[in-house]
Amino acid sequence: MEYLRIQSIEDENFAQMHRLMSRIFPPEEVLAFDLWKEPLADPTINVYVALHEGEVVGATEYRYYPGMRVAMTDFTIIGQADLGIGRFLYVNRERDLRRLEDESGMNSLGMFAEIYDPLHIEALRFGEALPMHPAVRREVLSHLGYRKLDIDYVHPSWDLEGKAVRGLNLGFRPVEENLDSLPSSLVVEFLRTYYTAIPEKPQEWLDMIAGLERRDRIPLLPI
Template sequence: MEFVRINHIEDPLFADMHGLMGRIFPAEEVLSFDLWKEPLEDPGIRVFVAVHEGKVVGATEYRYYEDDNVAMTDFTIIGEPGLGIGAFLAQQRQLDLQQVASKAGKELFGMFAEIYDPYRIEHHEFGGIKPMDPFVRREVLSHLGYRKLDFPYIHPSWNNDGEAVSELDFCFLAYDPATQSLPGSLIEKFLRRYYAVLAQKPEAWEQMVTQVGQRSQVSLLPL
């Protein structure tokens, strides 16, 4: 299996990846094809696909913010069961991020992720791919060390229509197990920067981000 970076929208592998996203994720979670041009060309956004026998069978997008020494897992897609795609993507992503942080003279502090709460998202089948089932994904991410941040989370729809999307938790993987909380100011800064690409954001999101930014520390809780 190959771990291949995609840097432009004309790459044939990107069309395969975007089609896979449309089969796996709900519509409001998928950025439209044309709007991917700038993110793919942004050196800070890292999009890789898992290619097996010439076919895109998985994908992951993530980014690293050197100033705060944190990363964000935008998504991980497993397109077929029984190939070890999830483990392959997680391992390759971790190696890549460690190299990126090392070039900046740092050891990666941790990684954010949005994780579906399976008790609120049971109706979604995620393309019928069982490894993408919310219960399975949440348990795997818990085993990897992710914990949820203690505040009610919503995010703006990627349809850029100003709708609020719930049914997720905002989580963090801290590489130092002694880390039990994060500064609210770090969370606010991250979310405002991360969602700056969306012009239409719900008022409920604005209130949530402002409120969490006013907290000195936000606890990390078990998933």
């Protein structure tokens, strides 16, 4: 299996990845094909695919914010079972994130991830890919050390229609195991920075941000 970076929508592997993403995720979570042109050219956004016998069978996107000392896993896609795709993507992503952390000269605080709540989205089928079932993914992330922030989480839809997307938790995997909360100012800065790419924010998201700005720290809860 090969771990290959995608940096252009002209890359034939990107077309495969986008088809896989569109099969796996709900439409509101998928950025339109042409709108990937600028993100893929951004050197701070890392998009990699797992290529097996010429076929894209998995993918991951992540980024590291040296100023905030945090990373974000945008998505992980496992298109088939019994190929070890999840472990392959995890090992290669972690290795690359350690490189980015070393280049920043600062130790990372941890990594954010949006985590589907299977109790609220059980109707979504996630492309018939069993490894992508929300309950499976949630337990895997729990094993890796992720916890959820104690907030009623909502995010702007990636279809750019200005809708509020629910059914997820904002998760965080702290480097320090005993860390039980995050400064709310860090959470706000991260969310404002991460969602800069979406111009139309729903009122629910703006209200969430305003609520976070009135808090001091956000507890990290088990998932």
